Amino acid sequence: MNFKLKILYNLLEIKILKFLFKNNIKKIQKIRWNLLLKKISHSPFYKSYTTSPFENFPVLEKKDFLKNFDLINTKSIKYVNAVKVALKAENTRNFKPSINDITVGLSTGTSGNKSVFLASENERAYWTAAVIDRVIGWSFKKRKIAFFLRANSNLYESVNSKWINFNFFDLLISNEKNLERLQSLDPTILVAQTSMLLVIADAVQNKGLKINPDKIISVAEVLSNEDKGYLEKIFCKKIHQVYQCNEGFLAHTCENGNLHFNEDFLIIEKEYLDTEKKRFYPIITDLERITQPVIRYKLDDIIHEKFDCDCSLNSTAIEMIEGRKDDALKFLNSMGKEVVVFPDFIRRAIVFSDDNIINYSLTQIKENTVNLFVDGKLEYFEKAKKSIVKLLEKFKISDIHIHKVDTLDHIKGTKLRRIKNEFK
Structure with missing residues (x-):
């Protein structure tokens, strides 16, 4: 099956399962967990756990995850080799690094320490389908995406198709040149970190930049209520958010504008920090990651849970992600x-x-x-x-x-x- 057909297959699967198990997230999690157990036997680290109950799997923090990188992944890829390939891509700005057809990416994440992620073609297809379903939306209309980030990846390029024209904007390029190119492109969808969206908004307000995207998506940084209000005032559009990190596509914005965890393919355990059970460290299990299994991985983001979202989703809503925003x-x-x-x-x-x-x-x-x-x-x-x-x-x-x-x-x-x- 070619890559585009894999995306379509996964998109249909996501939509069908979302409909069938809309009111029973636990059931689809259990089905996917049992399937995952059969696929991670090639991981030396997890092989001995595959017959154990879920709660017997160890909780890993980033340092443990990286320390055991060689044993956790199912493709016998060495950490030193993965870092070498990814760093070469960073230095040359040629973002198509891979080892034996496995995409390799590098991230410092919110903790500020470097880590490496691996993704097979099947995993890239699933990620793309999930992003189309929850972020970009399906359409036969030709759309142009302007994507501002520090580094590109085969993963992000996966959304390119007959109907989606993906354009990476390198943040190492000066704002002036990027804004000129942005004006020329006039994107349908604008994706950028909050600090860059503020630069673009200033150019719209004060420097004559004329763009009118149908959708604006904030990524990589926290979107404060103040910044959200300002951006929505300038662009006259709702600002959507994506919670994406090295550990996967974690959350997206609902129709009410609130972030929700993607719990149809993630298990989210909550390590509460207060007696009111409002703030917690999320412990993530990605039920679709096989090349580099992410099982009971503890993030250092502090999540403030939102309890009053009345949208159609039955997944955990997020009031705020505390402390992810560093300063420019x-x-x-x-x-x-x-x-x-x-x-x-x-x-x-x-x-x-x-x-x-x-x-x-x-x-x-x-x-x-x-x-x-x-x-x-x-x-x-x-x-x-x-x-x-x-x-x-x-x-x-x-x-x-x-x-x-x-x-x-x-x-x-x-x-x-x-x-x-x-x-x-």
Whole structure:
């Protein structure tokens, strides 16, 4: 079966099962869990668990997941090889990395530490079908998607078809050039992180950008109520959201504008943080991931559950995702123009400078000054500093003072944000 037919098959399956099990999510979860157990026997890590009850599977955090990467995946792919392939794609900006036809992607995620994801063609087809069903929508009308993100992927390109024209906008390119291209494209669907949507909104309001997308989707960062209200005022459109991370396509926006977990193909366990049971760490099991099984994976996002959504979905609604938003930094370039540097670039510059860097923070305190904390040896700090300087040079930003500080910029009891702008 070719790739496009696989997408169509999965799309029909998703729609049929969603209809049949609309009021019985637990039943479809059980069916899919039993099917998954038969498919993960090639995972050395999980092989001995396949006859065990679900609750006997270990709960893994990111460090455990990465430590056991070689044993967890079912295709005998080594972590070092996957990182090497993915980093090459990052450096060359040629985002078609694969190992034996398995797509390899790299992410720093919300924790700010790098991780690798693997996806087979079948898994890419399912992801594409789910995105068409819940985000893009099915239509025979030709549509143009403008997709702003730090990195592209075979996974994202999978939505390309006769009816969908996918266009990746590289955030390493200057805003001016991206906005010119955006004007020329005049997309039907605009997908970007909140901080970039705010840049685009400013261009619409103050710089003569004329686009009129049918749908606007916020990804990768938290969409605050204030930003949502401003964006909806500028674009005169409802702003949709997608909760997507290295662990999968987790949630989408319902007709009322609230995020809901995709519990027809995810099991969401809740590790509550309060007696009222309103805030929890989600423990994710993706029932469609086979190449790199995601089973009882604990995220470090804090979810505020929403209890009053009266939409047609019966899945858990999300009031807020606490602490996922780092700050964009703002500097003047060599021409005296203000340049926005998104936090994901800074995170990656730091964590990719040395594999030993785990704990760090960076805070902008003046127009040309940042405080940098890197836990460990002095050489780790120096490597991170050098990597940040190299990154800023790509934006024609120089003469930035990077001060070494000895403590993590974090107040105990609050959600950790590693990249902050206290100057703004």
